[in-house]
Amino acid sequence: MSSLIKFHPQSSELLQYAKGDEKRPATTEPVVVPQLLVGGTTKAAEDLSAFLRLSPNLLIGTPGRLAELLSSPYVKAPSSSFEVLVMDEADRLLDLGFSQELTRILGYLPKQRRTGLFSASLSEAVERLITVGLLYPHKITVRVKSLKDGGIIQERKTPMSLQMSYLVTPASHKIAALCQLLEKLEPRPSRSIVFFSTCYAVKYFARVLHGILPGFSTVSLHGKLEPQVREKNFERFVNATSPTVLLTTDIAARGLDIPQVDLVVQHDPPTDTKVFIHRCGRAGRAGRRGMAVVMLQPGREEGYVQLLDVRQTPITPLEKPAISVTDAEAEAVSAKIRAQAQADREIFQLAQRAFVSWARSYIEHQATSIFRVSDLDWVDLAKGYGLVELPKMPEVKGIDRSLGLGIDTESIPFKDKVREKKRLAELEKWKQEKAARDAARANGDSASTKRKSNEAWSGKQEQEDTKVARREKKRRKREAQRLGQMTEKEREEQRKLEDLIEEVRKRNAAEASTAAKAGGGGDDDFEGFDD
Structure with missing residues (x-):
C-alpha cells in the first residue's frame, strides 16, 4: 500500500486517531499501519525507533515532529511508494507560523504526489501555498444554500x-x-x-x-x-x-x-x-x-x-x-463563587489571574471598534467572575477594588495546611520587617531604611549598581577607541589637558579644605565642582 502522511497543527486533535503497535504484516491485501507523531508526548528518538520497527505506511502528526522524523537519514520517502500528503486545517497551519516546517516537509517529499488541503476557511497564505507548492491544483468548495424571505437564495457557511x-x-x-x-x-x-x-x-x-x-x-x-x-x-x-x-x-x-x-x-x-x-x-x-x-x-x-x-x-x-x-x-451565583474563594486562598488567587488574563485578551481583540476596553463596566465584570476584590490593574485605577464587600482578603486561608502554614510564616516575617522599617523611619533614618527596603524587596539597588558598572565600562571602551584613532601629537595634547584638569581639581580641593578649617565647614560653603 502506498505511503500517506496526514498532519495537523495541534496535538490534541490527533489523540483520537488509532495508534499502531505491530509491524506491517506481510500480506498482499491492503493493510494500514499508522504511527502517531506528536511533540511533547514521546521523544524524537522513540518515534524514530518505532518508525523503523513498525514500518508504517500512514504517518499522522504535527508539523514540527514530522519534519524532525523526515530529516533523519534512516527515513526516506521515495517516489515509488509515497503518494498522498494531507494537510488538515491548512489555514491554521500557516497562521501558527509553521511555514518553515512546511517548507522542510515538502522538501523531503517527492514532487509527484497528491496533496490535499482541507479547511473551513482559506487564508491568503494558503492561496500562496496552493500557487507555489502544488502542481495542477483543483479547488473544491462545499457550500450550504438556504431560502430567505422573498425567495432569495443565500449561501451559508454552516x-x-x-x-x-x-x-x-x-x-x-x-x-x-x-x-x-x-x-x-x-x-x-x-x-x-x-x-x-x-x-x-x-x-x-x-x-x-x-x-x-x-x-x-x-x-x-x-x-x-x-x-x-x-x-x-x-x-x-x-x-x-x-x-x-x-x-x-x-x-x-x-x-x-x-x-x-x-x-x-x-x-x-x-x-x-x-x-x-x-x-x-x-x-x-x-x-x-x-x-x-x-x-x-x-x-x-x-x-x-x-x-x-x-x-x-x-x-x-x-x-x-x-x-x-x-x-x-445573578448575585446568588456570584455569592456561591465568592464563598469558594473565601474558603480557599488558591481559588482567590486563581480568580485574580483569570480576570487579568481575560482583560489582556480583551485588549488584544482584533475588532477593536466593537470590543473597547474604555466601555467596560469593571465592577459588573468582577461580579461575573465572582471576585472578592479587583486585582491591581491600570484599567481599574480610581475604582473601589473592594467592590463594597468589605472582605479582608489578607485573612483568606489556604485549604492546604502546609501552604497556609508557610503563608502565615511569611506574613509574620513581613510584618516584623515592616515594623522595623517604621521604627527606623521614626528615628530619622528614613534614607537608609528606604535603601534597605528597596534592596530586600526589589533588588533595585543591585540593578542600579550593575547599570553604573556597565556605563563605566562602555565609557572606558569609547575612550580607548577615541584614543586609538588619534595621532601621536593629538594624544600628547590630550595627556597635557588631563594633567591640567587634575591639577585644578587638587588645587580646588586644597582650598576647600583650608576654608572648611577656617570657617567651620558650613553646609552652604562652595566646595568646587566635582567631575
Whole structure:
C-alpha cells in the first residue's frame, strides 16, 4: 500500500486517531499501519525507533515532529511508494507560523504526489501555498444554500441543522444565563462545550462551577495542561454517559470530531472572528441538530452581529428557550463563587489571574471598534467572575477594588495546611520587617531604611549598581577607541589637558579644605565642582 502522511497543527486533535503497535504484516491485501507523531508526548528518538520497527505506511502528526522524523537519514520517502500528503486545517497551519516546517516537509517529499488541503476557511497564505507548492491544483468548495424571505437564495457557511444565536446579557449575568440555558434546553444536552478566551479562565471556572451548573459535570481542556492530562480529559468527555460540559479555549475549536455535541456556548467572543465559525461547528455535525450561542454584553458589543453578517455568518437572537436572569439570581451565583474563594486562598488567587488574563485578551481583540476596553463596566465584570476584590490593574485605577464587600482578603486561608502554614510564616516575617522599617523611619533614618527596603524587596539597588558598572565600562571602551584613532601629537595634547584638569581639581580641593578649617565647614560653603 502506498505511503500517506496526514498532519495537523495541534496535538490534541490527533489523540483520537488509532495508534499502531505491530509491524506491517506481510500480506498482499491492503493493510494500514499508522504511527502517531506528536511533540511533547514521546521523544524524537522513540518515534524514530518505532518508525523503523513498525514500518508504517500512514504517518499522522504535527508539523514540527514530522519534519524532525523526515530529516533523519534512516527515513526516506521515495517516489515509488509515497503518494498522498494531507494537510488538515491548512489555514491554521500557516497562521501558527509553521511555514518553515512546511517548507522542510515538502522538501523531503517527492514532487509527484497528491496533496490535499482541507479547511473551513482559506487564508491568503494558503492561496500562496496552493500557487507555489502544488502542481495542477483543483479547488473544491462545499457550500450550504438556504431560502430567505422573498425567495432569495443565500449561501451559508454552516449546515442547516446548526442553529446559531446570540444572547445580549450583562457580564454579571453570564454564568446564571448559562445555567438557565442548560436547564431549559429541550431535549437536555448530553454534551456541551463552553468556550473561554484564556487558559486561566478555563482553569478557574472548572474549579468554581462544580455544584453551580444544574446536574452537569465539568471537564477542562486548555493548552497549559500536560499532554497526558489533555488526552485523559478529552477521552473522559467523549466517553461521558451523563450530561457533561467541556470548558475549553480555542484549542478545541478545530479538528475535534466529538460525536453528539448538542450545545456550544461562547462565554467570550473569540479574539479572531474567523474562529467563531469553527467554534460553532463543534455542534450540528453529520446532520445532527445542534445549537451555538454567543454571549454579548449590551452596547457596542452588539455590533458583533453586524460584523458576522458581513462575513456571511448570520446569527439570530436567542428566542427559545427564553433566558431571563434577574439581578438577584445573578448575585446568588456570584455569592456561591465568592464563598469558594473565601474558603480557599488558591481559588482567590486563581480568580485574580483569570480576570487579568481575560482583560489582556480583551485588549488584544482584533475588532477593536466593537470590543473597547474604555466601555467596560469593571465592577459588573468582577461580579461575573465572582471576585472578592479587583486585582491591581491600570484599567481599574480610581475604582473601589473592594467592590463594597468589605472582605479582608489578607485573612483568606489556604485549604492546604502546609501552604497556609508557610503563608502565615511569611506574613509574620513581613510584618516584623515592616515594623522595623517604621521604627527606623521614626528615628530619622528614613534614607537608609528606604535603601534597605528597596534592596530586600526589589533588588533595585543591585540593578542600579550593575547599570553604573556597565556605563563605566562602555565609557572606558569609547575612550580607548577615541584614543586609538588619534595621532601621536593629538594624544600628547590630550595627556597635557588631563594633567591640567587634575591639577585644578587638587588645587580646588586644597582650598576647600583650608576654608572648611577656617570657617567651620558650613553646609552652604562652595566646595568646587566635582567631575
